[in-house]
Amino acid sequence: MTRDYAKKKRPAAKKAAAKPQVPWWVWLFIGSMLGAFIMFLVYLAGVSPSQQALAPRQAAPAPQATAAEPEPVEQEKNDLPKPRFDFYKLLQESEVIVPATEPVETSQSATQEPAVEYLLQVGSFRNAEDADNLRAQLILLNLDARTEDVTIRNGERWHRVVVGPFDNQSRLAKARSTLVSNRYNALVLKRNPEG
Structure with a gap:
C-alpha cells in the first residue's frame, strides 16, 4: 500500500527552551562591588609599610634632645631612625606634688538655700x-x-x-x-x- 507523504502533517518545530536571564540590577550590584574591591586593592598597593611608619614622625615635631642623652649614630637598613622615648624623662621633670590637705567643710547654716x-x-x-x-x-x-x-x-x-x-x-x-x-x-x- 502506498502512502501519500505530502499530506502528512509534519510535527511542529520544537521551541528552544527559554534561558533564565539575570535581572539588570544584579549585574549592576556585582559590577559595583567588583569596582569597589579593585579600588581597595589599588589603595592598599599605594600604601607601603615604610610610608605608614614615616607619616606619624613627619607630622609631630621632634622633641629637643637633652645633653645627657647620646644621639643614635646608626640607623636601620631601611633608613628609619630608631625610636626614642623621651616622654619618660619629660614626665619626671614635670612632676607636680599635690599637698595633702583635708577638704574644707562648709557649715550648712551659712550656705543653706x-x-x-x-x-x-x-x-x-x-x-x-x-x-x-x-x-x-x-x-x-x-x-x-x-x-x-x-x-x-x-x-x-x-x-x-x-x-x-x-x-x-x-x-x-x-x-x-x-x-x-x-x-x-x-x-x-x-x-x-x-x-
Missing part, C-alpha cells in the same frame, strides 16, 4: 473622674500621685495630677524616668513647701 520642693505634673483635667483614673494608673507604677483642685482665670476649675513632692533631684529624676519609660510626659514644678 531656702527650702524648695519639686513636683511632677503629669496631667490636668476639667473632669475629676479623668484625673482620678490617671492618678490610679500612676499609683500602680508605685509613684506617690495625688490630685489638686485649682481655680484659674474666670473661675474655671481644673484637676491636676501631680507626683511628689521630692526634696532632692535624684528622687525627682528616678520618678521622671519611670514616667518616661511608661510614656507619660511630665512637667517639673518648683514650689516652696509652705505654700
Whole structure:
C-alpha cells in the first residue's frame, strides 16, 4: 500500500527552551562591588609599610634632645631612625606634688538655700473622674500621685495630677524616668513647701 507523504502533517518545530536571564540590577550590584574591591586593592598597593611608619614622625615635631642623652649614630637598613622615648624623662621633670590637705567643710547654716520642693505634673483635667483614673494608673507604677483642685482665670476649675513632692533631684529624676519609660510626659514644678 502506498502512502501519500505530502499530506502528512509534519510535527511542529520544537521551541528552544527559554534561558533564565539575570535581572539588570544584579549585574549592576556585582559590577559595583567588583569596582569597589579593585579600588581597595589599588589603595592598599599605594600604601607601603615604610610610608605608614614615616607619616606619624613627619607630622609631630621632634622633641629637643637633652645633653645627657647620646644621639643614635646608626640607623636601620631601611633608613628609619630608631625610636626614642623621651616622654619618660619629660614626665619626671614635670612632676607636680599635690599637698595633702583635708577638704574644707562648709557649715550648712551659712550656705543653706531656702527650702524648695519639686513636683511632677503629669496631667490636668476639667473632669475629676479623668484625673482620678490617671492618678490610679500612676499609683500602680508605685509613684506617690495625688490630685489638686485649682481655680484659674474666670473661675474655671481644673484637676491636676501631680507626683511628689521630692526634696532632692535624684528622687525627682528616678520618678521622671519611670514616667518616661511608661510614656507619660511630665512637667517639673518648683514650689516652696509652705505654700
